Amino acid sequence: MSTPSSPAWEGELVSRAQGGDEEAFGELVRAHADRAYAIALRMTGDPHDAQDIVQDAMVAAWRHLEAFAGQSSFNTWLTRIVINGCHNHRRAARPTAPLEDVDNNRPGDGSGIGGTWEPGPEQVVLARAQLAAAQTAILALPFDQRAALVLHTVAGCSHAESARVLGISESAARVRVHRARATLVHNLREWR
């Protein structure tokens, strides 16, 4: 048996899932859920929207699994579906949810505040305001720049990988990240 998370292991699961093995597809979903959710969360800024997008993307992946020819990795293919879902998502369907209250903080909730560090109340409020401003600034980016930035910084994609997901050249992916950073810094400086 291949090592879990290795390309061979994933290839086996994809092959079994293409043959209709739901358990194999479940393994793929488990393996990719966190990453897909993190991308959707940073793209939308809303946990509920992100969950809806990831669910729809996973189901779409199952329905179109036969069309996956293995020319890219399953991860790249799935990420492309998630990004398309973010693109098609209509934020008007649900008002933007604010980041959770300080009292509801927990590690890994997407707010950026958590873990063992225990700042004082004023620091928490300030840090939360800065993180909210950062998320707002990310959401204010044009979709193309936001997608490239999120793929590079959240998903850890190289520019080449981002380019494959977005269907653009590597240099275009690099420029979009560059522009996104410049715009973010400019806006965050203005908002201080």
Next chain:
Amino acid sequence: MSSTVEPASGQTTERGTNTRDADAPRLECGANYDQLLAQVAERQTPHDKRAAHQRLCPHCRAAIAELEELWAPVSILTREHVSAPAGLVQAVMARVRELPRHPSYALLAASDLGATRLAARVIGAIARRAALTVPDVSAAAGSGGASGKSAVARHGTAVGVSGHHVVIDMALVLAAGAVIPTVTTQVRQAVIEKIAQLTDLTVTAVDISIIDLTS
């Protein structure tokens, strides 16, 4: 001062980044501001010569300090490990299990001993044979199967299946002089009855395209 540096969005094209170009925003010392931003965002360690300059240059030190402060919340936000909500995987798999296993197959009644799936092309074949039993139907075109195209577009019989439900889109050739409403009614009745007789599937609709007449 770095706070006067404008974003470089108007100074790059998607043909390539120009962080080394002469027209890139620069500090008074000549350092490329975009390179400093990339250095901070990527947590890069500059090469020795540049690192030595940055250690001594007040312009670079000020710009880097500001960029690090501005970028810190972005870095925290984007690097934090985010876990998918509990139940997301289960919700996905519940939806997956509700779907037909294969869009080209219809599901017959399940048995404890296993499931029976009927290929869409089989349903198409049954429908065509049923249609040919109707007087004035000269031909039922093609070898039908699951398809996103209509019967006319694919010159055959298109069959849509979802679980126990079937929609059939047929392309027929009739004898010249046939009363078309009468023939199509008879074809629908024959197709629905034959599929009900041979399978337990529910025919939701039988769409018919008359593509030619024979003399």
